Amino acid sequence: MPDLKLYNTNGGVTEVAPRLADAEADVQSIVEANMEKLLGVRFLASEYRTGPVHGGRIDSLGLDENGTPVIVEYKRGTDAGVINQGLFYLSWLMDHRAEFEHLVRDRLGVTAASQVLWSGPRLICIAGDFTRYDVHAVREHRRSIALVRYRLFGSDLLGLETVASVSGGTQVARRARRQPVAQAAEADVQGGAIRELAGAVDEVLLGFGDGVKRVERKTYRAYQRLRNFACLCPPQRSKLLVYLKVDPKDVDLVPGFTRDVSGLGHHGTGDLEVQLRTLRDVERAQDLFRVSYAAA
The missing domain is CATH 3.40.1350.10 (Trna Endonuclease; Chain: A, domain 1)
Structure with missing residues (x-):
């Protein structure tokens, strides 16, 4: 500065x-x-x-x-x-x-x-x-x-x-074997694919910097810099939901991929919902992840 x-x-x-x-x-x-x-x-x-x-x-x-x-x-x-x-x-x-x-x-x-x-x-x-x-x-x-x-x-x-x-707890969190989101993923019918998807999201979000902290709550996993910039929720059958601190008005919303949830109740924090079903969706979402990280 x-x-x-x-x-x-x-x-x-x-x-x-x-x-x-x-x-x-x-x-x-x-x-x-x-x-x-x-x-x-x-x-x-x-x-x-x-x-x-x-x-x-x-x-x-x-x-x-x-x-x-x-x-x-x-x-x-x-x-x-x-x-x-x-x-x-x-x-x-x-x-x-x-x-x-x-x-x-x-x-x-x-x-x-x-x-x-x-x-x-x-x-x-x-x-x-x-x-x-x-x-x-x-x-x-x-x-x-x-x-x-x-x-x-x-x-x-x-x-x-x-x-x-x-983050004092980052290294412990990265080594953790069974976290709430991972446990929910294992119980899913398509557990293997969802675990791979959750792992890809985890790698991208933690990869933004050494200062990123991963916080486990019962109903979501938060990725935090100074503030939360992403919240990953347990899977809904065949998809993961990630909530970002991005103004939905600044995004060209795509049905089935991004959704404005401002004013709607959901776990975690953030007004932009991103729906992830495949690794390709994770790649598509990386720019949105980066924007939210930069603002945190």
């Missing part, structure tokens, strides 16, 4: 210079007010106190679209301590699961609290910049960590760039 140049073309061409926020709290307030749209995270609490023994305050607490706890830490510029600080709070969170679930119950209800997924709580660090040592450090930790660089442009534009994203 430091190399990104933004121009106002109204009445000529004028460069809109990037800048940092005047204070860390300015970035925090923008993100917290729009957390679900920016990060795919439902906001729970700001400046959450971790108690007298621990002696800290978590900048933001949230729950992502798959039910995973999320800690967000902010820094106005570059701060070498942001990752360690966030990891400190992640450790506290794992030791205080009941307290977090109580918070979720108060803010989002009993159902959301009963579905909290503890297999890989996430840390998102949003700062003016990061060093190469920061990027190296997150790759050494077995935690789900994302480093996000921000810039403000003019008085009303915000830019976010994912500098590094590491």
Whole structure:
């Protein structure tokens, strides 16, 4: 993003210079007010106190679209301590699961609290910049960590760039033998073909980058960058359904292949449904997969 140049073309061409926020709290307030749209995270609490023994305050607490706890830490510029600080709070969170679930119950209800997924709580660090040592450090930790660089442009534009994203559970997920989607596929009449199809989808989506995390829920499998960009549902006899974060209005919908499901109930997240029956369909869908990944 430091190399990104933004121009106002109204009445000529004028460069809109990037800048940092005047204070860390300015970035925090923008993100917290729009957390679900920016990060795919439902906001729970700001400046959450971790108690007298621990002696800290978590900048933001949230729950992502798959039910995973999320800690967000902010820094106005570059701060070498942001990752360690966030990891400190992640450790506290794992030791205080009941307290977090109580918070979720108060803010989002009993159902959301009963579905909290503890297999890989996430840390998102949003700062003016990061060093190469920061990027190296997150790759050494077995935690789900994302480093996000921000810039403000003019008085009303915000830019976010994912500098590094590491999934603590990715390798385990790739080695897993029996996942909910795979189990459902095995039970299908055409289990062998469906397993091959699901494997092809898995390979394509995980292949977009090392930071892609695969999250298993009972009713779908999510592929996540900063936000979900694809959700794979168990097969319906002879096809797989994948839901993407792509606006159906931007797609030439093809009956039997793509469908607008905005406003319709379904498992997973995303308004564009892609129906996959053959490996050729997976190839046809790759551009749509890539568009959704780029926007996540």
